[in-house]
Structure formats: structure tokens, C-alpha cells
Amino acid sequence: MRRLKPVDVVIVGGGWTGLLMAKEITSRTALSVVVLERGPARKTEDYATTMDELDYAIRLRLMQNIAEETVTHRHSSADRAGPIRQHGSFLPGTGVGGAGEHWNGISYRFLPDVFTLATHWREKYGRAPLPEELAVEDWGVTYEELEPCYWRAEQMMGVSGKAGNLRGRLIEGGNVFEGPRSQEYPTPPLKSSYLSTLFRKAALDLGYHPYPAPAANLSESYTNPDGISRPGCAYCGYCERFGCMIGAKAQPTNTLLPVLARKKNFTLRTGCWARRVTHRDGRAEGVVYVGPAGEEVLQPAQTVVLASWTLNNTRLLLLSGIGEPYDAASGKGTLGKNLTHQVGAGAQVFLDKPLNAFMGSGSLGVAFADLDGDRALDRSSGVLRGGHFQTGSTGNRPIATFGATPPGEAESNWGAAWKKAALAWRDKVAGVGFSGEHLSYRQNYMDLDPTYTDKHGDRLLRLTLDWTEHERRQAAYGGGILAELAKALGPKAINLSPPLGRYTVTRYQGTHIQGGVIMGGSPERSVVNPYLQHWRTPNLWVVGASAFPQNGSGNPTLTVLALTYRAADAFVDRYSKRPGALL
Amino acid sequence: MRRREFLTMPAKSLGGLLLYTLAGEPVRVQAQDGTVRVPLRFFTADEARVVAAACERIFPSDENGPGATETGVVIYIDRQLAGPYGRDRYRYTKGPFVESVPEHGYQGQANPREIYREGIRLLGDFADLPAAQQDERLQAIEQTVFFQMLRAHTIEGMFSDPMHGGNAGLIGWQLIGFPGPVMSYRDEIDRYHGLPWRPKPKSLEQVTRRRVKGWEEEVD
Ligand SMILES: Cc1cc2nc3c(=O)[nH]c(=O)nc-3n(C[C@H](O)[C@H](O)[C@H](O)COP(=O)(O)OP(=O)(O)OC[C@H]3O[C@@H](n4cnc5c(N)ncnc54)[C@H](O)[C@@H]3O)c2cc1C
Numbered sequence: 001m002r003r004l005k006p007v008d009v010v011i012v013g014g015g016w017t018g019l020l021m022a023k024e025i026t027s028r029t030a031l032s033v034v035v036l037e038r039g040p041a042r043k044t045e046d047y048a049t050t051m052d053e054l055d056y057a058i059r060l061r062l063m064q065n066i067a068e069e070t071v072t073h074r075h076s077s078a079d080r081a082g083p084i085r086q087h088g089s090f091l092p093g094t095g096v097g098g099a100g101e102h103w104n105g106i107s108y109r110f111l112p113d114v115f116t117l118a119t120h121w122r123e124k125y126g127r128a129p130l131p132e133e134l135a136v137e138d139w140g141v142t143y144e145e146l147e148p149c150y151w152r153a154e155q156m157m158g159v160s161g162k163a164g165n166l167r168g169r170l171i172e173g174g175n176v177f178e179g180p181r182s183q184e185y186p187t188p189p190l191k192s193s194y195l196s197t198l199f200r201k202a203a204l205d206l207g208y209h210p211y212p213a214p215a216a217n218l219s220e221s222y223t224n225p226d227g228i229s230r231p232g233c234a235y236c237g238y239c240e241r242f243g244c245m246i247g248a249k250a251q252p253t254n255t256l257l258p259v260l261a262r263k264k265n266f267t268l269r270t271g272c273w274a275r276r277v278t279h280r281d282g283r284a285e286g287v288v289y290v291g292p293a294g295e296e297v298l299q300p301a302q303t304v305v306l307a308s309w310t311l312n313n314t315r316l317l318l319l320s321g322i323g324e325p326y327d328a329a330s331g332k333g334t335l336g337k338n339l340t341h342q343v344g345a346g347a348q349v350f351l352d353k354p355l356n357a358f359m360g361s362g363s364l365g366v367a368f369a370d371l372d373g374d375r376a377l378d379r380s381s382g383v384l385r386g387g388h389f390q391t392g393s394t395g396n397r398p399i400a401t402f403g404a405t406p407p408g409e410a411e412s413n414w415g416a417a418w419k420k421a422a423l424a425w426r427d428k429v430a431g432v433g434f435s436g437e438h439l440s441y442r443q444n445y446m447d448l449d450p451t452y453t454d455k456h457g458d459r460l461l462r463l464t465l466d467w468t469e470h471e472r473r474q475a476a477y478g479g480g481i482l483a484e485l486a487k488a489l490g491p492k493a494i495n496l497s498p499p500l501g502r503y504t505v506t507r508y509q510g511t512h513i514q515g516g517v518i519m520g521g522s523p524e525r526s527v528v529n530p531y532l533q534h535w536r537t538p539n540l541w542v543v544g545a546s547a548f549p550q551n552g553s554g555n556p557t558l559t560v561l562a563l564t565y566r567a568a569d570a571f572v573d574r575y576s577k578r579p580g581a582l583l
Numbered sequence: 584m585r586r587r588e589f590l591t592m593p594a595k596s597l598g599g600l601l602l603y604t605l606a607g608e609p610v611r612v613q614a615q616d617g618t619v620r621v622p623l624r625f626f627t628a629d630e631a632r633v634v635a636a637a638c639e640r641i642f643p644s645d646e647n648g649p650g651a652t653e654t655g656v657v658i659y660i661d662r663q664l665a666g667p668y669g670r671d672r673y674r675y676t677k678g679p680f681v682e683s684v685p686e687h688g689y690q691g692q693a694n695p696r697e698i699y700r701e702g703i704r705l706l707g708d709f710a711d712l713p714a715a716q717q718d719e720r721l722q723a724i725e726q727t728v729f730f731q732m733l734r735a736h737t738i739e740g741m742f743s744d745p746m747h748g749g750n751a752g753l754i755g756w757q758l759i760g761f762p763g764p765v766m767s768y769r770d771e772i773d774r775y776h777g778l779p780w781r782p783k784p785k786s787l788e789q790v791t792r793r794r795v796k797g798w799e800e801e802v803d
């Protein structure tokens with residue numbers, strides 16, 4: 001094994017979190033930082049010729065090559081796990097920028113009570129018992145503490161939107177149910193598509209409070225506090241699963257990398273696959289990786305940061321033998337617990353006018369949060385937490401969207417009758433959706449698979465995950481509201497998604513996988529402290545949605561970035577001056 | 584080296600005649616005596632005939648417009664199978680291969696090439712049957728991995744950029760009013776509310792004025 005010269009900080013993963021940590025540390029200290037990214041280099045110019053649905057949205061050319069490494073899944077501890085052989089329910093990224101290159105850009109904040117859910121429930125329900133299997137925890141950070149970091153993340157990306165609660169003052173047209181914001185959004189909302197206009201009206205008619213979905217896709221040209229300028233979105237409709245060819249969508253390569261490129265204390269190494277964190281006596285010593293030519297390399301470092309997304313953050317700790325793996329039977333151990341995804345329901349609404357739905361942007365849409373959290377819920381509903389409702393004009397591309405027909409109109413999904421119906425309804429099908437909080441449970445967790453391995457022979461991560469009755473009720477509750485909403489759109493026909501059955505890996509449900517390396521107030525119940533520093537190995541930091549003890553109803557990345565800013569502040573302001581446990 | 588196989592079809596049935604060779608060079612296939620001969624990369628001529636006939640039943644050419652034949656779907660499928668996708672370069676193919684629950688999707692060992700070869704073999708004399716009998720045969724295999732692949736690939740071949748071999752002459756996009764890649768809808772997104780906006784479709788090459796290679800052209 002080749003042993004390199006030691007550096008101050010080595011970061012595993014060159015996506016949103018890894019590059020944000022690198023930017024903050026190299027901008028505010030003289031420490032040397034090396035980022036190891038296993039995928040290729042990427043830049044905006046690469047995306048000039050990638051508006052091709054087949055290669056990018058269907059064959060997933062920008063995603064991690066699952067032939068080299070995947071995860072296995074089983075529904076319960078009693079089952080045998082099978083490998084996810086082709087991409088399905090979530091889409092891990094690869095290369096510089098990670099999944100942040102080909103995300104949608106939807107940038108909700110979480111509700112304040114998500115961060116203190118255990119306490120919130122104790123206050124709301126007193127001693128009344130909640131289901132035994134729940135593993136919900138407080139995060140160890142409050143919304144108020146995180147608010148300035150949310151604001152910095154929004155400024156860095158230039159998020160377009162409209163505030164609904166400015167320092168306690170409620171504002172019509174924004175999300176009046178959100179936590180108080182210190183500032184208005186950096187840029188105004190995106191333009192309104194026809195579908196957005198219809199949805200807004202339907203929601204208002206039903207008495208809800210629709211607002212424009214906050215978008216990291218700029219509504220107008222914008223310069224962020226780092227001096228990085230980007231143009232407004234062109235609504236090209238080749239957004240999620242693609243990189244933005246003009247840089248309107250905030251991506252790590254167009255917001256963070258230009259800053260990092262000027263830093264002498266920053267080094268980015270692509271094609272470097274981290275396999276282990278080496279450690280001794282409660283101290284991380286460095287990272288062992290396989291370089292581009294297949295050579296084994298040890299990069300010693302004073303501090304190690306894992307920023308390789310939920311799955312690899314968890315897996316690298318398990319493979320390295322750092323921390324106590326969670327044991328679902330006894331409830332002992334913390335590493336790997338509280339695995340969550342996202343609860344969803346949807347409806348197709350067949351309208352009588354064309355939508356020109358090929359126009360759009362990854363985050364263009366309208367949402368309402370009247371039924372988010374549990375403000376509007378009582379125990380008798382059997383639903384503990386709700387979610388938000390939305391429509392998206394993200395750009396309908398023909399391979400993925402052609403062929404929808406109203407229930408009963410064509411007997412089969414091929415042949416002349418289907419073709420006729422599908423042609424008649426093309427561009428008249430609107431999607432509306434429900435996105436609910438996924439709570440954490442004792443029986444949903446991650447550990448190492450005993451059978452399957454990656455291309456280096458390392459054991460794969462195993463997900464043990466299934467929906468419970470609660471998620472099925474949540475989805476049914478969301479589906480009921482969606483049906484009302486669909487009716488208010490004046491449809492010719494409606495197609496509701498089927499009831500939530502067992503967890504399936506074949507249907508895309510969002511790249512929102514959380515948990516495994518959760519944060520919290522004590523080392524007995526969490527792996528990292530509220531600054532994302534490892535409780536037992538203080539020169540090891542683990543950033544990303546792996547820290548979420550349970551999920552919010554919105555997409556995770558803005559919250560991930562806010563937590564990363566907070567971690568970077570603690571690192572720079574305290575830890576870099578006096579290395580050691582912050583708590 | 585495999586023997587060179589060609590797909591021979593009536594010139595007027597194929598919407599666009601610009602095709603690419605394996606090396607990615609554009610060639611104009613000359614229509615002699617009313618037929619075109621398209622060099623095949625994976626299928627034999629007989630296999631191509633079976634697949635073309637099956638795709639035509641999935642997306643028929645009829646009074647509602649052109650279908651799989653005019654757009655050259657079989658050429659699209661031939662190229663996909665010849666490329667890395669056909670050999671499962673992007674699927675996890677380590678064993679053991681064990682039948683799993685339906686929620687885990689296809690768990691088999693066979694790659695798309697093998698699935699097609701076996702599926703075509705089972706379709707037998709399909710290409711020579713009357714349409715009604717062809718439909719019956721497809722109905723009988725509707726639940727198979729092969730048929731689901733064939734249906735998905737037919738739609739892909741109809742509506743993907745012509746650089747991949749299908750959607751010849753942009754007929755697929757014209758059929759559904761899809762403009763193809765357009766750099767900007769800034770001026771249209773909040774106009775044309777409820778009104779169709781249907782500019783003449785353009786391919787990625789026409790829009791970018793650059794020759795773009797599909798992933799299937801990548802040699803590995
Ligand atoms: C299609 C799509 C749409 C999405 N839309 C949204 C949205 O609208 N809103 C939202 O909030 N979120 C969205 N997301 C999720 C969002 O992209 C992620 O939350 C975000 O990118 C996570 O950042 P990260 O830094 O934790 O991980 P990533 O961005 O995934 O970066 C992790 C990096 O680590 C690298 N890596 C992993 N393992 C190793 C290893 N062993 N050695 C070296 N490098 C390694 C990977 O290659 C990758 O580049 C979407 C994701 C996808 C795929």
C-alpha cells in the first residue's frame with residue numbers, strides 16, 4: 001500500500017456535503033483539505049449536449065454504476081435479503097457534485113417540530129402510549145438554532161420562493177405554516193406553468209394555502225455571497241437526472257467548485273474509492289482508498305470527514321469497525337439504526353386542455369402545507385404525522401410519460417386501442433402528489449450483508465425496511481385529499497395510485513434515504529453529536545442525511561446543507577482551534 | 584467475426600434514412616429498387632424480422648398514425664443490445680442468483696441479449712402469422728420479462744432521440760407533438776396556458792449543431 005504525506009483534513013465524497021465542508025474549511029482556515037471522490041470530474045460544459053432522455057433519464061448515465069456496488073434489501077429481520085440489481089426506488093449519484101448535479105432542486109425547510117419530535121409528542125400526548133416500535137428521537141438541534149444556517153444555504157443556492165412567515169408575520173401567498181424565517185427568499189418565485197395555475201386555484205377553492213415550491217433553480221440571475229453568478233432558469237425540462245447546461249440549477253459544480261478552484265489548500269482527487277477509515281484508540285488516522293489505476297493508497301489525516309451520502313457513510317463505518325452496530329433484537333448499538341425513506345401517494349388527473357407539460361423546471365410547482373406535521377391531526381385518525389401536497393411541472397419527457405390512459409379506457413397497455421387512447425390523452429395528464437414524513441422504527445435499519453459484495457469484495461450494505469400500518473394509513477389519508485384535489489381540477493378522469501403495500505425497490509420514490517449515523521443529544525442513543533462529530537471518535541465527522549433520526553415531509557437537501565453549515569462552523573470556530581470532543 | 588446481417592425493408596416504410604455505422608459515422612442508406620438494407624449489429628436478419636413484427640403489434644401503424652415500423656424501433660433495439668446495456672454493464676450481476684420477492688424486481692442471471700434470444704426463439708414463426716394470431720401470442724407472454732422489455736424498448740425506440748436509431752425522421756415526436764430538446768421556454772412557459780404549443784421537432788444534433796454519440800456507442 002502506498003502511504004501519502006499526511007494532510008489536515010481528508011473528506012470522502014465530493015457531493016453537496018463534501019464540497020461544502022471543503023469550501024468552508026479552506027475559506028476560513030489554512031488547513032489542507034483533500035477530497036476523495038470515486039466518480040469522474042464534472043463541469044457545466046459537460047451538460048451542453050446531454051439533453052437526451054434515453055441515456056440520462058432512462059439509462060441513468062450520471063448515476064452510480066450499480067454493477068460495481070449496490071445494496072441489498074429485505075422486509076424484516078426474518079427474511080433473506082436480495083440485491084437491488086437495477087436502479088429503482090432511489091438513485092445514488094457519482095462523480096464531482098454527486099447527486100447534487102442531477103437533482104430537482106426542490107428546497108423546503110422542515111417544520112420546527114420535526115427536530116424535537118420526541119419532546120413534541122410527550123407534550124402533545126402526555127403519557128398516552130405511542131406504538132412501541134417507534135424509534136423517533138430529538139435531533140439535538142432546534143429549528144431556531146438551525147434557522148441562520150438554512151438562510152445561508154438558501155443564499156448560497158439563491159433559492160427562489162416566497163416567505164409565508166417572516167419573523168412571525170404571516171404573509172399571504174407564501175407558506176403560512178412554515179417556521180419563522182429571518183429573511184425573504186433570495187430570489188422571487190419561478191414563473192407559473194399552466195398546471196401550477198390550475199393547481200393553485202383548485203387548492204384555494206378547497207380552502208388550502210398554496211405557495212410556490214421553493215426552487216434552487218433560479219428565477220432570475222443572481223450573485224451569491226461568495227460572488228458566484230448564475231443565470232435564471234430557461235424551463236428547458238431536462239432538469240432532474242440531468243445537469244443544467246447554463247448553471248441555473250444550483251449544483252455543487254456551479255456554486256462550490258468555482259470557489260474551491262481558487263484555494264491553494266484544496267485538492268480534489270477523482271476516481272478514488274474509499275474502502276476503510278483507519279483508526280486506533282478512538283482516533284481516526286486516515287482513509288484507505290483504491291486510486292484510478294487500481295492501486296491501494298493510504299491518506300493519513302488529522303481529521304476525517306465522511307460525506308459519501310447516507311448509504312456509504314453508514315457502510316464505511318461498519319466496514320471500518322467504528323462504533324457499535326445496531327442490533328434490532330436487543331435494541332443495543334447505534335450504528336445503522338433509524339433508516340427512513342419518504343411516504344408518498346399520487347394521482348393522475350386527465351384534463352381537457354393541453355398542458356405543454358414538456359416545458360418546466362425541476363422544482364417548478366405549487367404546494368400546500370395545511371396538513372403538514374400534526375397541527376391538523378388528532379389521534380383518532382390513526383395518522384401521527386401528515387405531509388404536504390404538491391404538483392410539479394418538471395418537464396414531461398416522452399419515454400417516461402407517454403401511454404397514460406384513464407382507468408378502463410384501454411384494456412391493455414399495448415396495441416391499437418391503447419395507442420389510440422394514449423394519443424388522445426397525451427399532454428393532458430397532470431400529476432398531483434402527497435409527500436409524508438417517514439417516522440423511524442426499531443425494525444428499519446442497516447447492517448452489512450452476509451452474502452453479497454461489491455467489486456472490491458467488500459460486503460454490501462443491507463437495508464431492512466418495510467412500511468408499517470401507519471405509513472399505509474398516512475398514504476391513504478393523503479390519497480383521500482388528493483382525490484378531492486383532483487376533482488377540484490375539473491377532470492375528465494382520475495387515476496389514484498394503489499394503496500401502499502410492502503416496500504418495493506422497483507418504483508422510484510425519491511433519493512431521500514436517511515439515518516444510520518444519527519445525530520442526537522447522547523452517545524447512548526446516537527452516533528454523532530449535534531455538530532455531526534462522532535461521539536467516540538472526535539476527529540471523525542459524518543455529514544449528510546445519515547444524521548436524520550427521522551424524516552421530514554419535504555425533500556432533504558436544504559436541511560442537509562443547513563446541518564453541514566452548522567457542522568462547518570463548529571469545526572472552524574471551535575474544533576480547529578482546540579481539536580477534541582466538542583461535547 | 585459474425586457474418587454481416589441486414590434488415591431489409593421497404594424504403595417508404597422507414598421515416599428517415601440517416602443511420603449511423605458502428606463506428607458512429609453517418610451513412611445514407613440508398614434506396615435501391617424501393618428497399619433499404621440496414622446493417623445489423625446484434626440480431627440476425629430472421630431475428631430482426633420477428634422483433635420488428637412484435638413491435639409493430641405493440642405500437643401499430645394504423646389510421647391513428649405511424650408506429651414502430653416507420654420509426655425504425657427494431658434498429659434502435661438492435662443497437663441497444665449490441666452496446667454495453669445489452670451485456671448488462673450497468674446491472675448488479677454478482678451471484679448468488681436466488682428467486683426473491685416481487686418487490687425486488689428482476690433477479691435473473693440472463694442479460695438483455697440472452698432474454699431477447701430466448702424470447703425470439705419462443706415466438707417461433709411469429710413474423711409469418713396474421714395479426715390476430717400475433718396478438719394472441721403476445722397476450723400469452725404479457726407477464727414475461729421479455730415482453731415487458733420489448734414493450735419498454737418499443738416506446739424508447741419511438742420517442743428517443745434519433746441518434747439512437749429509432750424515431751426516424753422525428754416521426755415519433757411529431758406524432759405526439761413533442762418538440763425535442765429546446766434550449767429555452769422562458770417566453771412560452773407562462774403563455775399558451777391551455778393552448779397547444781407545437782413547434783416543429785428538432786433532434787439534439789440539430790439543436791446543438793454537434794454530433795452527439797449515444798451511450799450505446801461506447802466501446803468497452
Ligand atoms: C433524481 C434526483 C432528484 C433529486 N431531487 C431532489 C430535490 O428536489 N430536493 C432535494 O432536497 N433533494 C433531491 N435529491 C437528493 C439530493 O441529490 C441529495 O440529498 C444530495 O445530493 C445529498 O448530498 P450528499 O453530499 O449527502 O451526497 P451526494 O450528493 O450523493 O454525494 C456523495 C458523493 O460521495 C461519493 N462517494 C460515495 N461513496 C464513496 C466512496 N466509498 N469513496 C469515494 N467517494 C464516494 C459519491 O460518488 C458521491 O459523489 C434528488 C436526488 C436525485 C437522484
Ligand code: SF4
Pocket residue numbers: 217218232233234235236237238239240242243244245246247248249360361362
Ligand atoms: S429547467 Fe432550468 S434549471 Fe433545470 S436544467 Fe433547464 S435551465 Fe437548468
